[in-house]
Amino acid sequence: MELTGSQILLACLQEEGVDTVFGYPGGAVINIYDDLFDSPIEHILTRHEQAAVHAADGYARSTGKVGVAIATSGPGATNTVTGIATAYMDSIPMVVITGQVPTPLIGNDAFQEADMCGITRPCTKHNFLVQDIRDLAQTVKEAFYIARTGRPGPVLIDLPKDIQVHKYKFKYPEKVKLRGYKPTYAGNSRQIDKAVKMVLQARRPVLYVGGGINLSAANEQLIKLAELTQTPVTTTLMAMSGFPQNHPLALGMLGMHGTFYANMSVTECDLLIAVGARFDDRVTGRIDSFANKAKVIHIDIDPTSIKKNVAVDLPIVGDLQDVLGKLHAKLTEQTDAVQQLIENTADWRASIAEWRQSHPMGYKSSDTVIKPQFVIEKIRELTADDAIITTEVGQHQMWTAQFFQFRQPRTFLTSGGLGTMGFGLPAALGAQVAFPERQVIDISGDGSFQMNSQELATLVQYRLPVKIAILNNNFLGMVRQWQQMFFEKRYSQTCMELPIDFVKLAEAYGATGLQAARVEDVEKTIQTALDTPGPVLMEFKVAREENVLPMVPAGKAINEMVLAS
Amino acid sequence: MRHTISVLVENEFGVLSRISGLFSGRGFNIESLCVAPTMEEGISRMTLVTTGDDRILEQINKQLNKLISTIKVVDFTGEDYVERELALIKVNAEADSRAEALRIVDIFRAKVVDVTPRSYTIEITGAPAKINALLELLRPMGIKEIVRSGPVVIGRGAKGVTG
Numbered sequence A: 001m002e003l004t005g006s007q008i009l010l011a012c013l014q015e016e017g018v019d020t021v022f023g024y025p026g027g028a029v030i031n032i033y034d035d036l037f038d039s040p041i042e043h044i045l046t047r048h049e050q051a052a053v054h055a056a057d058g059y060a061r062s063t064g065k066v067g068v069a070i071a072t073s074g075p076g077a078t079n080t081v082t083g084i085a086t087a088y089m090d091s092i093p094m095v096v097i098t099g100q101v102p103t104p105l106i107g108n109d110a111f112q113e114a115d116m117c118g119i120t121r122p123c124t125k126h127n128f129l130v131q132d133i134r135d136l137a138q139t140v141k142e143a144f145y146i147a148r149t150g151r152p153g154p155v156l157i158d159l160p161k162d163i164q165v166h167k168y169k170f171k172y173p174e175k176v177k178l179r180g181y182k183p184t185y186a187g188n189s190r191q192i193d194k195a196v197k198m199v200l201q202a203r204r205p206v207l208y209v210g211g212g213i214n215l216s217a218a219n220e221q222l223i224k225l226a227e228l229t230q231t232p233v234t235t236t237l238m239a240m241s242g243f244p245q246n247h248p249l250a251l252g253m254l255g256m257h258g259t260f261y262a263n264m265s266v267t268e269c270d271l272l273i274a275v276g277a278r279f280d281d282r283v284t285g286r287i288d289s290f291a292n293k294a295k296v297i298h299i300d301i302d303p304t305s306i307k308k309n310v311a312v313d314l315p316i317v318g319d320l321q322d323v324l325g326k327l328h329a330k331l332t333e334q335t336d337a338v339q340q341l342i343e344n345t346a347d348w349r350a351s352i353a354e355w356r357q358s359h360p361m362g363y364k365s366s367d368t369v370i371k372p373q374f375v376i377e378k379i380r381e382l383t384a385d386d387a388i389i390t391t392e393v394g395q396h397q398m399w400t401a402q403f404f405q406f407r408q409p410r411t412f413l414t415s416g417g418l419g420t421m422g423f424g425l426p427a428a429l430g431a432q433v434a435f436p437e438r439q440v441i442d443i444s445g446d447g448s449f450q451m452n453s454q455e456l457a458t459l460v461q462y463r464l465p466v467k468i469a470i471l472n473n474n475f476l477g478m479v480r481q482w483q484q485m486f487f488e489k490r491y492s493q494t495c496m497e498l499p500i501d502f503v504k505l506a507e508a509y510g511a512t513g514l515q516a517a518r519v520e521d522v523e524k525t526i527q528t529a530l531d532t533p534g535p536v537l538m539e540f541k542v543a544r545e546e547n548v549l550p551m552v553p554a555g556k557a558i559n560e561m562v563l564a565s
Numbered sequence B: 001m002r003h004t005i006s007v008l009v010e011n012e013f014g015v016l017s018r019i020s021g022l023f024s025g026r027g028f029n030i031e032s033l034c035v036a037p038t039m040e041e042g043i044s045r046m047t048l049v050t051t052g053d054d055r056i057l058e059q060i061n062k063q064l065n066k067l068i069s070t071i072k073v074v075d076f077t078g079e080d081y082v083e084r085e086l087a088l089i090k091v092n093a094e095a096d097s098r099a100e101a102l103r104i105v106d107i108f109r110a111k112v113v114d115v116t117p118r119s120y121t122i123e124i125t126g127a128p129a130k131i132n133a134l135l136e137l138l139r140p141m142g143i144k145e146i147v148r149s150g151p152v153v154i155g156r157g158a159k160g161v162t163g
């Protein structure tokens, strides 16, 4: 049967198991929207294309499935770029479909034309301009395949308007034709044998785990390996929900705002096992001091991540499920040696326990003013273990990572690599669409919230009961903190002078607004929000000049921390 | 250190900008770049010359391989290979210098491909060093224009590199 291009597109999405897309219509996708009108695929209309992409991202991060977003050509398409770059930096599987001007007009500066393949080349895993209706189905097939395999990432399909109306027989291809793309899943067994030896010889080992752990869904394998070998585990921002933070072996986050004991452990370790992490500068601090007493094993599915920033003694390219699983299996065969290892490393765990005791994670509590960390602890206490937490970017994001104590995989959705303010609310929206029954909470700052606050409308329209907790310090807090610490308190353009009535703002959209200005109101406010159906915005008037500590100043080694007094 | 790398790529929309964008976006050097289709359907071959230390070259290799459009990457450094570049050189050739120019062309086994009363256009093929040497000798006569293709390379021996 002959179908039009837009019908073929939707048929392909169904073949890929897509039941929900996020998007925003316009002239160059009007045909697609016409076919969506009676398609079983659910479309969520966000109020901005950036939000549609973040929502697809939140959907992908919480489910592990490929998120899908649609936007029109020109401004609609360029609005998606921040969302795409955010997903790219965190390796999130996503397909973004943009309309394009008709093929004969491409290159003419036509109305609402933007060279999306050019613009998104550096922030997509791959992109396609469909130039012929006969290529469409194959292109969609390959886009989804590329997005979800290997190191996942966003793929853009730019679809000209004339191709959407051309007709062609539809048959979903069975195979991709990508002769240059063959990700390595199975770790090399000789390398894994060497890793076993290195692990057994270690006296002061640490597992340094990044976002790959969630992407690969290798959480069980990690826990088993850590427990078998009694190796402490430090996690990056991207991996805070990758390993249970209440586990006795959890060291919490490392790096710029890492715990004292995580940063000390990495500095003093003799074996660093990097797992799906990429030695980001926010993690390493001064690179030549990072884990410089250690041999390094680096396990990653992406060979470019290995030896990019640091020298590696043993590279293992492969999927974490496979490699960690095999490592665990091989170690299990050596009961005596593992027993010996646990004895050999007992002193090491004792030193870490001392660091943990001398400098625990904490903050100065207060009876008179609401401490932002206190709000986060209370949200933790009052929500279920499987509650999905998103954040924006800033101090509230770091405090969430430090204090939330995540327990389950894929429960912490945050923009790590790009650090995109405005991510959290639409990401929460996407996660709530994926999991209507779970608690979804966006922990936000007053600055970030205003970058995509229009999505309150989407929440209300689709009855998505996302709860938003704004930790309002009337500052662009994280920048203010840097100005306080490194620019003599010259608060240039970081004070949000205009007090906003967030409660009224929520109500204007038809959501519920709550405010807590006193310490004793915090718990009640959170409980009320959780008990109230539909979207609820909570505003917490928090201590204005609270700082995120510990902090490693830029350019310093990670053991040179400014600590909480 | 100078490296000459061949990259076999899908001959498709935007592939050149993927490669050049990779180099500019990551701050890798690129001295020259040649592209043309190969005998295999849908495959183009790029030859590029770059410089960098071992760590950078390892990244260049890996990053090139990571591109979905890349089929194969061969770094010829340390291998036995033939390297050739084409140059077209327009040089002043008036009165007494005309004979001198022809003598030099002869020595280098180059060719004159265009003649006017005041100039010769010379075609030469060879390793980049040979072209440099010719340019050195022609320079005193006054060079008006140089077009160089950038080198292409092929491995020595019976084995061929294909996609």
Ligand SMILES: Cc1ncc(C[n+]2csc(CCOP(=O)(O)OP(=O)(O)O)c2C)c(N)n1
Pocket: A392, A393, A394, A395, A396, A397, A419, A420, A421, A422, A444, A445, A446, A447, A448, A449, A471, A473, A475, A476, A477, A478, A479
């Ligand atoms: C889109 C974007 N613009 C600018 C920044 C730089 N930036 C990082 S944190 C921050 C302040 C965030 O303020 P707020 O959302 O109020 O959170 P707080 O730090 O106060 O918790 C800024 C401006 C950014 N990360 N993203």
